[in-house]
Amino acid sequence: MSEKENLKDQELENVSGGEYRMVNTGDYRNAAIRSAPGLSTPIIGSLPNGTYCNTTGRFTRVDGRNWAEINAPMWGWIKGSILGYEW
Secondary structure (H helix, E strand, O other): OOHHHHHHHHOOOOOOOOOEEEOOOOOOOOEEEEOOOOOOOOEEEEEOOOOEEEEEEEEEEEOOEEEEEEEEOOOEEEEHHHHOOOO
8 A cells, every 4th residue: 555545544544635745845844834824923843854734725925935724644834835836
């Protein structure tokens, strides 16, 4: 079973909306998850490269960056480019 299938089955069972995306910071660092979009908002967690998450379909632009809301495996906001979104 792939990591994505495993995440779908175990962690995203009751999650709806958006789409599954893989975290890719482009290097060894984890991706910061923030409480709201923007660089000045608190970091509430992080996700390592290769982690699949679910976007909610909510996006915004703050501080010159695009942000996507995620709701699994944790809730928060992540830079859209880390999930491969190019707007």
